Amino acid sequence: MNAVEIEQAITDLAAQPFDPVEFPYAFLEAFGNKATTIKRLRAGASNKSDLGGVLQTSNIHILTCDTGRVTQTLAVLKASPATVKAKAKFILATDGTDFEAEDLASGETVACAYPDFPDHFGFFLPLAGITTVRQISENAFDIRATSRLNRLYVELLKDNPEWGRDERRHDMNHFMARLIFCFFAEDTGIFGGKGKFTETVAQMSARDSSNTHEVIGTLFLAMNTERKDRAAANIPRWASSDDFPYVNGGLFSGSMEVPRFSKIARSYLLHVGGLDWTRINPDIFGSMIQAVADDEERGELGMHYTSVPNILKVLNPLFLDDLRAKLEEAGDNSRMLLNLRKRLARIRVFDPACGSGNFLVIAYKAMREIEAEINRRRGEPDLRSVIPLTNFRGIELRDFPAEIARLALVIAEYQCDVLYRGQKLALADFLPLSNENWITCGNALRLDWLSICPPTGTGVKLLADDLFQTPLDQTEIDFENEGGETYICGNPPYLGNTWQSAEQKAEIRDVANGRTRSPGFLDYVAGWFIKAADYIKHAGGLAAFVSTNSICQGQTVPILWPMVYSTGCDILFAYTSFKWANLASHNAGVTVAIVGIGAPSNGLRHLYEHQDDGSVVLRDGTSITPYLSMGSPVIVEKRNAPFSELAVMEFGNKPSDGGNLLLSRDGLQSLGLTEKQREKFIRRIYGSQDFINGGARFCIWIEDRHLSEAQKIQVLSERIEAVRALRLASPDKGARTILAKRPHQLKLMRIGNTHTIIVPSVSSERRPYLPVGIVDERTTLTNLVFGLYDAPLWNLALIASRLHLVWIATVCGKLKTDFRYSNTLGWNTFPVPTLTEKNTTDLTRCAENILLAREHHFPATIADLYDPDTMPADLRAAHDRNDEVIERIYIGRCFKNDTERLEKLFELYTKMTVNKGQQTKVSKR
Incomplete structure (x- = not known):
């Protein structure tokens, strides 16, 4: 279940008569527990309560009680030995009148009347495996509003299916945007009285809903008509009163057609209007409501929320930190404060993948806060804002999120005016809405960013679609930004190269414009970095995006970053990899990084490093590599x-x-070979999973000198002919003309004379070391692993080191979150100092000790041995000794951390490439 579904289930539960026996099970069911789980709890099989309540291990201990004993019952739950033993995260007590709960980890509590506990459903979202953020926990309204609007939307489409088709989808989305504005306006004083829109619909529309669409259409028409013209437009008195002012601004222009309402849809509309829309938070609400109008996303309502702290990781170092520093520097100096206010008026924030406008709304609210402090210090608290909404520009592919983005900014502007200037002045300046259009609906990788966000005061001339029904020839915007600053930001789509459509691959290819030979390997998000760098080259400014960390790893780096550097841009700040979780249940989140680029300056570069404990350490330096470490911008290329x-x-x-x-083992048995035949024609073979998890597979291994003998064995002869037929039928010319001539053999026939060091191509990021091992001369490998055939054992010590894991994780990239090994990019580039005979002897001994430690735990697999929670102490000690020996070779002591390891490796790599006559791929500036 997602957050919106949970909110609905909790609300329905609170509306039912309180049943002290059934409540705990219904509560758990509302948070997504399956029927089988509830059944086991009822039967007592998994119920660990020692108080007669319901205790779900690692989750919650719930106990209902007699009237007036809720507080005492909560204390009993907290003191319960079973609560501690079962590692419960929450305790909950209720008597059907009062409701109390506590988060045992944080100590936060909830205490409210029983009917009000749905207001706090966000507090309990971890019960559904949803790692939420404080904004959601403290403001459940936005999820509740989304839930109600979604139910209304779905119900309307049942009776108006044509409104869900492509040709009318825009009309439906525009209708929903109008409704949202009306709900907000009726509760915030913009309309004549609180709840006036909902109240009027309830009074003027028939209970059978037969004329509901006509009533709403009439109200929309009134808001599109100035008061002096309403009589001529035959608008009835009930709709033309002062309660419904002239709004326009494109929001109520165009068609007044409204979908027909069923009785259920009318009821849903009235329920939505009954919510308290003064509590709307546009930076949260927009993210969730955008999914209402998307068939594919409706099942994931609430999953697209980007938390304010994560957005500020982009905006603060991009420009907000500097503005706040200038405010601090100005103190009460009136002239400096005035200059800063003028600067604010000329700053443009541009999000070329804006969705429902989260980044733009947060940036606007933060700048208004700074402006309000300026005005306070200058003694001008009532001054109208000089920060125009038209300076917050966006591009969004879909029309409904684009409309919501503009509406969210309009709401944010009004809320800021109320907060900083008061309700009276806010209302005086709010209506009518402006007809100016500053959110563009279109494909950001196909549009010209310079035309949408030009470097001077000229306006937008090219837009892909209209918003709020604004015609294309009316979208030119005049505003004062001469000499101003432009900041590009956002969270573009991540689609990996494997999952891109032909059109998306063409977009990336066109954006690259011949500047790289391999644009097809780029993640879709790379297109935004290339476009941003090109924009900065021509118009100046800075840019920062949230991105998959793939753009700073592996084969992407030598493809993408030379293009960025060639524009004159450099990495000015970055956040290293961290999990970007959303509101999806049990969502692991994608691993992302934040990278800020711009023209080089003499200032320090800022690198925010995420630590394992969740903290962030800030490091300053003169340069950041495209692998997000401190150092010169070296790029590692395949060797x-x-x-x-x-x-x-x-x-x-x-x-x-x-x-x-x-x-397989059974397949081998079925061949019926003699022991002598097995010895000659069968080999053990390992792939990655076989080696890591201890699997057993075999292969037919026929050397040319034994072919005639093998062909006399019927089961082998049949398999040889089957391979020949397969290869002859292959569309691959090499298979038909070369491999088909030796059907008795694998495509390659590599095997060690004495031994082979084996390295899996993919392995889990959870392991503290890369899996590596050794096999004998009768064992071969599949193409899913790498082999060092008859290599000195000290090579194994290097591969098994923390130093090598850090290098592989950085320069090879990952497959999802797993390490992805590469011989050409990871091993061949690995910088190793010149080793003495003693060094190789010491490393050989370390490798032997690691292998011996594993043998002590036979038959434990690599997966068993290297589980970070259960890794044997003697094996860990062997690795620690190996790390110490290797790192002393590099710097004469152990490294302090992975950051220091990586910086040393890049330093050595740079020296080695220069010594080999290779130039690191950085731009010449």
Whole structure:
């Protein structure tokens, strides 16, 4: 269940008569517990309560009680030994009149009347596996409003299916935007009385809902007509009163058609209007409401919320920190404060993937806060804001989020006016809305950003679609921004190269414009970085985006960052990788980074490093690498051979056999070979999962000199012919003309004469070390692992080190969140100092100690041994000793942390590439 569904379920529960026996189970069911889970709790199989209540392990202990004993019962729950033993996160007590609960980890509490507990549903979202943020916990209204609007939207489409089709989708979305404005206006004093719009619809529309659409259409017409013209327009007196002012601004222009309402839809409308819309938070609400109008996203309502703290990770270092510093510097100096206010008036914030406007709304509210403090210090608290909404520009692909973005900014402007200037002045300046259009609906990678956010005071001339029914020829905006600043920001779509459509790949290719040979490998978000860098080159400014951390890892770096550097941009600040979670239940969140770019300056670069404990450490320096470490902007490129003395690492053997040469243990038995035949024609074979999890597979291994003998064995001969037929039918020319001539063999036939060091190509990021091992001369590898054939054992010590894991995690990138190994990008580029004979001897001993420690725990698998929670002490000690020996070779002591490791490795890499006559791929400025 998502947050919106949970809110609805909790609200329904609170509306039912209180049943002290059933309440705990109904409460848990409302938070997504399955029927089988509830059944086990009822039966006592999983109920750990020692008080006669319901205790779900690692979740919550609930106890209903007699009237007036809620506080005492909560204390009993907290003192319960079962609560502690079961590691409950929450305790909850209620008597059907009062309701109390506590978060045992934070100590936060809820105490309210029983009917009001749905107002606090956000407090309990962790029960559904949803890691939420304080804004949601403290302001459940936005989720409640989204839930009600979603039910209304779905109900309307049942009776008006044509409004859900592509040709009328815009009309439906525009209708919803109008409703949202009316609900907000009737509760905030913009309309004549609180609840006036909802009250009028209730009074003037028939209970059978037959004329509800006509009543709403008439009200919309009134808000699009100036008072002096309402009589001529035949607007009835009930709609033309002062209670409904002239709004226009494009919001109520155009068609007045309204979808027809069923009795249920009318009821839903009245319930939505009955909410207290003064509590709307536009930076939260917009993110959730945008999904209402999208068929694919409606099932994920509430999942698109971007928390304010995460948005501020972009906006603060981009420009807000500097504004606040200038405010602090100005003190009470009237002239300096005036200059800062003039600067605020000329700042533009541009989000070219704005969705429902979160980043723009947060930026606007933060700037209004600074402006209000300026006005306070200058003794001008009632002064009208000099910060125009038209300076907060966006591009959004879909029309409804784009409309919501503009509406969210309009609401934010009004709320700021009320907060800083008072209700009276806010109302005086609010209506009518402006016809100016500053949110563009279109494809950001196809539009010209310079035309949408030009470097001078000229207006927008090209827009892909209209908003609030504003015609294209009326979208030119005049505003004073000459000499102002432009800040580009946002959270663009992440789509990896594998999942992009042909059109999206074409967009990236066109944005790259021939500046790289491999644009097809780029994540979709890379297009926004390239466009931003090009914009900055021509118009100045700074840009910062939330991005998948893939743009700072692996093969993406040498493709993307030379293009960015070639525009004259540099990385000015960054946040290293962190999980970007949303409101989805049990959502692990994508791993992201934040990167800010702009023209180089003499100032320090700021790197915000996320630590394992969730804290952030700020480091300053003169340069940040595209891998998000301090240092010169070196770019690691693939190499065909390793540096220095490292052994050659190659792929294992690709079968290309249609399953005829690979065998399970049972498959091997079914061949019925003699012991002598097995010895000659069968080998053990490892892939990544076989090696890590202890699987057993085999392969038919026929050397040319034994082919005639193998063909005399019917089961082998049949498999050989099956492989031949498969390869001859292949669309691949090499398979038909070369591999088909040796169907008795895997595509490659690599195997060690004495041993092979094995390295899986993909492994879990949870492990503290990369899995690496050694196999004998009768064991071979699939193409899902790498092999160092007959390599010195000290190579294993290097691969098993923390130092090498840090390098691989950085320069090779990841597959989802798992480490993705590469021989050409990870091993061949790994910088190793010149090793003495003693060094190699010491490292060999370390490798032997690691292998011996594993043997002590036979038959434990690599997965068992390297589980970070249960890793054996002797194995960890062997790795610690290995790390110490290696790191002393590098710097004469152990490194302090991974940051220091990475910086040393990049330093060495730079020296080694120069010594090899290779230039690091950075732009010449």
